[in-house]
Amino acid sequence: MEANHRELNITTIKDVLRQYLMDKGFRNTPERYTILEEIYSMEHHFNVDDLYLLMMQKKYHVSKATIYNTIEIFLDAGLIRKHQFGEKTLTSSSYEKSYFDKQHDHLVIYKKGSDKEIEEIIEFCDPRIQGIKDAIESTFGVDIASHSLYFYGTKKN
Secondary structure, X not given: OHHXXXXXXXHHHHHHHHHHHHHHOOOOOXXXXXXXXXXXXXXXXXXXXXXXXXXXXXXXXXXHHHHHHHHHHHHHHOOEEEEOOOXXXXXXXXXXXXXXXXXXXXXXXXXXXXXXXXXXXXEEOOHHHHHHHXXXXXXXXXXXXXXXXXXXEOOOO
16 A cells, blocks of 8 residues: 555656646756655755765765755745755755655754754644744734754753
8 A cells, every 4th residue: 555655756757847848948858857755755854965965875866966956946836845954065965855745844853962963853833833923924014934943952861
């Protein structure tokens, strides 16, 4: 059952990408679909270097520039989300698949004694945040399309 669900998801995201590429007049290349499949097989956040190494290990010959360009397409198509998690440079951006994921927030745990080295990223969903969002929409007369919330810390002893 799980394999059938995964295949349905892959088919759906490929259809979303195909439509996006057609609408934008971009080329429909096999590399884009291969990269998309690799991203959607991951269960964690990733960066371009992680993805590039994974592709090389699997003998997919794709340049890092192609991955960067493809990531931009996926971001615009709504297939992935970009995170900074407190990092300062473009190359340290993290990404995650987003098409089927529910809204969630992040707790970034740094290694003890470090304010830069991430030990763990925990995703969580707290219904109280939806209540805050609803109150802000009501108070200011706006419709909030999305939000991001990050907590940063270290583990207690």
